[in-house]
Amino acid sequence: MTAQFPEPSPRPVPPGGLRASHDDREAVVDRLRDAAAEGRIDVDELESRLELALTARTHGELASLTDDLPTPHSSPATSSSLVSRSPLVLKGGMLGASRGPGRWEVPGHVIAHGGVGGVNLDFTRTECRLTEVVVEAYGETSGVTVVIPDGWVADTGGIDPGLGGLTDRTTFDRLPGTPLIRLTGSGGMGGVVVRHPNKRERRKLDAP
Template sequence: MTTGFPEAAPWGEQRASHADRETVVRRLQQAAVEGRIDFHELDERLERALDAKTHGELAVLTADLQGAGRGGAAGSVRELVEDRPLVLKGGLHGVVRKGPWTVPSRVTAHGGLGGVVLDLTRAECPSRAVDLEIHGQMAGVTVVIPDDWAAETSGIEPGLGGVTDRTTPDHAPDAPLLRVTGTGGMAGVVVRHPKGRERRRLERESKALTSR
């Protein structure tokens, strides 16, 4: 049956966004730092990345760099260019993001009138660092990170609500770094590790998964 609408183009022929190009640029720069490509080749690939029109044109620039910038972990080129920023808006009723999910390298949270809770304790983080831009606004933002993660909160303006960082300096050497910027707004921002009840819930969930 013909609908009259054009079929979606294959993934490689779909148009790339500015965010797609920026993500590939970061991967290429990291590959040069790791010695995977020399700086002459870096300049050449960066120019091609900035001029790329489609996902396919970006993909060929990192096809030989699997794992670059991710601590050696394998990752597909498609995952690379689909690392899109996440925007959370508390609005009137609030937003809670928790459970198993994949954290992109850039997240923005607007507290609004309902607030935002960003729980990363069961999240998968392919990147070495996550840039979190927070606007606490009227209801604030609470961020919960695993015990072995590190947090850097010096880049956020406290606003009227202030910034409360209850994380510890102890973290795993290869653990992700959460870089927080923005402003606390009226209600402020809290960045912390799990509390006792949350920690017990995580332990129960972990045991349930291992017993399957």
């Protein structure tokens, strides 16, 4: 008679060892952006934590990124409202940074630091229902370029040109229902450029 042994029970997953989902990562990303908007962490630390959040594999790895932040007590409706007001922060760093030209959700406030690699911010394929978007652009070493669709207008009165200057190649023919892009910040050494799509970009937009 063959002896029968009980099947081994699965080992319990240690605390924090559960695998994180895309929604788990996005929730931490939103919380980090809120913390930056509130002045709890600076831009450099935000960028570092966002990179770790997007590559985190477990709940424990995600928890370590927010352990020193206060626990939110808002309702889901209030939380969504805070996320919608959280700024999108782009930092050029060494390799540059960009948002667009694909479809992406436009917040009411964007902060772009050109750094050494530069920043490109392209609104041409976005569907923005906001009446106004504030783009806080700092050209720094390599500059910031903002591309807006035809029919959108930019208010550049809040930009300090700095040494790099401000280049505005947009028209003033605003279509109904389009947002106003209000630029603030400074040109720095690299300058700030705001324009409509160029010929090459228009060909890509017209392609099926």
